[in-house]
Amino acid sequence: MRVHIETLLPCSVEQAWEMIQSSAxxxxxxxxxxxxxxxxPKPMPAQWTDASRIVLQIPKAGxxxxxxxxxxxxxxxxxxxxxxxxxxxxxxxxxxxPGPNGQAYYSDTVDIAAGIMTIxxxxxxxxxxxxxxxxxxxxxxxxxxxxxx
Numbered sequence: 001m002r003v004h005i006e007t008l009l010p011c012s013v014e015q016a017w018e019m020i021q022s023s024a025x026x027x028x029x030x031x032x033x034x035x036x037x038x039x040x041p042k043p044m045p046a047q048w049t050d051a052s053r054i055v056l057q058i059p060k061a062g063x064x065x066x067x068x069x070x071x072x073x074x075x076x077x078x079x080x081x082x083x084x085x086x087x088x089x090x091x092x093x094x095x096x097x098p099g100p101n102g103q104a105y106y107s108d109t110v111d112i113a114a115g116i117m118t119i120x121x122x123x124x125x126x127x128x129x130x131x132x133x134x135x136x137x138x139x140x141x142x143x144x145x146x147x148x149x
Contacts, residue, residue, distance in 0.1 A: 005108050007136060013104040016076075016140065019139055065083055066082045078093070086114055086121065087113070087114045104140075
C-alpha cells in the first residue's frame with residue numbers, strides 16, 4: 001500500500017532541503033522521536049548521507065533498520081529502505097520541489113508491505129506522516145520568521 005502526503009512549506013526549497021536532511025529535525029518531528037531510540041550509529045550523524053545505516057529501537061516492533069539508499073541534492077530527494085519485525089518493506093521517498101511564491105512543496109511517499117499487518121501499518125503511517133508534516137510546517141514557519149527578522 002502507498003501513503004503519499006504533500007505539504008506546501010512557507011520556506012525556500014533550499015531551506016526545506018537542509019531541514020529534511022537534519023537528523024535533529026527528523027527526530028523533532030517524529031512522534032516519540034528521541035536520542036534514546038538510536039541504537040547505531042551513536043551519535044547519529046548530523047545530516048543523512050548515502051549508504052548510511054541507522055538502527056532504532058521501536059517499542060513493539062523491535063529494531064528498525066533504516067538504509068539510506070539515495071541522497072540526491074540536485075533532485076532534492078532522500079530515499080530509504082526500512083524494515084523491522086512487523087514491517088517487511090517500507091520504501092520511503094522524501095522530496096522537496098519548488099512551490100508558488102518561493103515556497104517549497106515537501107512530500108513523503110511510502111510503499112508498505114507488512115503481510116496481514118499491512119492495513120494497520122498503513123493507518124499508522126498515515127498518522128505518522130501527517131504528524132510529521134505538522135512538525136515540518138512549524139519548523140518552516142520558524143525559519144521563515146527568522147529570515148524576515
